[in-house]
Amino acid sequence: MGTKIVEPEAGPRSKRAAILAAAVDCFGETGFEATKWSTVAERVGIGQTALYHYFESKTHCLLTIMRLELQRSHDKFTEATADAAEPVEALRAAVRAAYDVSDQEVLQMRILQNHMDLLSGPRKSKREEAERVAARQLVQLVERDWTNLLVRGMSQGAFPLRDAQLLGSSVLGLIVSVWRWYRPSGPTPLSEVSELIEGACVRMVAT
Amino acid sequence: MGTKIVEPEAGPRSKRAAILAAAVDCFGETGFEATKWSTVAERVGIGQTALYHYFESKTHCLLTIMRLELQRSHDKFTEATADAAEPVEALRAAVRAAYDVSDQEVLQMRILQNHMDLLSGPRKSKREEAERVAARQLVQLVERDWTNLLVRGMSQGAFPLRDAQLLGSSVLGLIVSVWRWYRPSGPTPLSEVSELIEGACVRMVAT
DNA sequence: GATCAACCTGAGCCAAGTTCAATTCAGTTT
DNA sequence: AAACTGAATTGAACTTGGCTCAGGTTGATC
Known part of the structure; x- marks a missing residue:
């Protein structure tokens, strides 16, 4: 395990x-x-x-980067939602935390998103496979983070009842989809993105 | 042009x-x-x-697949929203159309999503570059499809006023994020996904 | 049945990731 | 200080897979 x-x-x-x-x-x-x-x-x-x-290979290095970023994301989520009793407030905090990142971390998120598919198939070498499995596990952890947040809110009556699994993946998908196009040097500041997505997530989940 | x-x-x-x-x-x-x-x-x-x-190269073939899929997406959007006067109804129709796809088209969407980054940098050879530019243009077209839909709804008072550009990208990002994990053989039928996302988009945009 | 373009192939080239045996370096032991 | 050790590094050679090239086959058309 x-x-x-x-x-x-x-x-x-x-x-x-x-x-x-x-x-x-x-x-x-x-x-x-x-x-x-x-x-x-x-x-x-x-x-x-x-x-x-x-590193055993170029890919092994990539997988390591991905795992580290996933670890960071999970930790940040946990930290951000720790002291928020109210589900809606917890959701808002989680979204804000997701966009509270350095330029370096933006790159890491981009790398992570662009190579998620690597995590499905098994790898040939030992150390690569170890990183892959660890990363895959962290992905599930992060997904559970979000689903749990939704489940809590639903059972607490703060969110209408819906398929929490599916809705969780969707919220997560919405949030990370930003890293595909966002550039620190671009016209849209991350703060603006954060605000819009925060609102969107709340409406999506809590309406 | x-x-x-x-x-x-x-x-x-x-x-x-x-x-x-x-x-x-x-x-x-x-x-x-x-x-x-x-x-x-x-x-x-x-x-x-x-x-x-x-094909000039393996990549040229990939780019062609991506362009064809983008063309299909754009056409389908246009067709689906053609006869919907009401903005909310148009939005619903557009989302449903996005998930009305064959298994082959699921693969094409997955390929497209996994290699969007190819469209940013220029290519060395002529024909590759031609495909890339065409694809890039189609991406912008599809983005405009969605933003226009939102702008129309906003100016018509059906949707609250928000940054239509940003919200459009987000809606699109939410919709396509599904192709990263969805498998026809998986436990969740596409119809279920479609319904949940349709609702989510409406709440996100029209609330 | 000659012609021409579309279509196809075997042989080999090349770039980039990788392996390996040998070497340097910094710190530790005697 | 000389000997030893393991981490760090290297040049040269190997491997794989995409790609080029020079030419061969096919079949529709005249």
Whole structure:
């Protein structure tokens, strides 16, 4: 069951963090397929083969990024909804938390959304598969986060009764669909997006 | 401006259609990157190099599939909303139309969603770039379809005034987010999805 | 039955991810 | 300080899969 991945503790001259950061930049801006693995190495300042000391493959690195982002999302949701007794207020807080992100995290969300499909099929190598399973589990966790929020609101009479599973996926889908088009440099500030979606979610769920 | 792509008229022994169909199956089930171009050839019953008689590259084929699906979506929207005077009724009709699809079209929508990011950057070769631009244009068309529907409803007093652009993207995002997880063989019938989303959209827009 | 364009193929090229054996480096032991 | 150790790194070679090329086949049309 919940086999948690032990984060490789960073030796003092480990470049794992630097590689992850560079990879997020590259994969986020250029796209995973379009960025050459060797470019990431260059940006970090090491030869391409040195990457394989830290990651089994380009995909393994991608999966790691995705898992970390999912972990962050789940944690943030939990933290944001912890002290909100009222269901509607909890929903609002959850949505706001979802859009309270740094530019780096925007990239990570984009990467995550663009490669969700990787999580369905099994992977060949051990460590890749481990990351995939962990990520897949986190996806279910996040989905449960939202569904539970809805179930609570429904049983409490704050939300009309509906298929909480399906509605939860839809709310989540609505929220994350933003990361496909949003750019920090774009014309629409994230605060505006956040407000509109917050209202939309409340209307969708609580009307 | 609107440079429409002339569909290569099918010579009598052309296998273009068969290739597209096979590619939709493969790309949809296995994923674009994961399917070998040669597998598509096999399934059609020709050598891999014969594919290049019809498509400049694997990506060119993908872009074509995406463009065709976008064209279909746009047409279907137009047809569905043509004879609906009432904005709310038009919205409902549009949502229902979006989910009135064959299994093959489900795959096409999935492919489209999973590779939207391809449409942002320019392509190297001529024909690929042509498809990309055409697709990109169609995306904007479809977005305008939805925003216009909202604008009409707002100016008519049927919907409260909100940022129609942003709300339109969100509605569209909500609708298409389904194709990430929906499987015809899955537990949830599409009719159920359609009903829930239809309600959700109306609440989101018309409340 | 010659012609021409559409259609197809085998052989091989090339880019990018990956493997591997060998080397450097920093800190620890003796 | 010399020897040792494991983490970090590298150049060279291997593999895979998309793609090019130079030519061959088919069949509709005249």
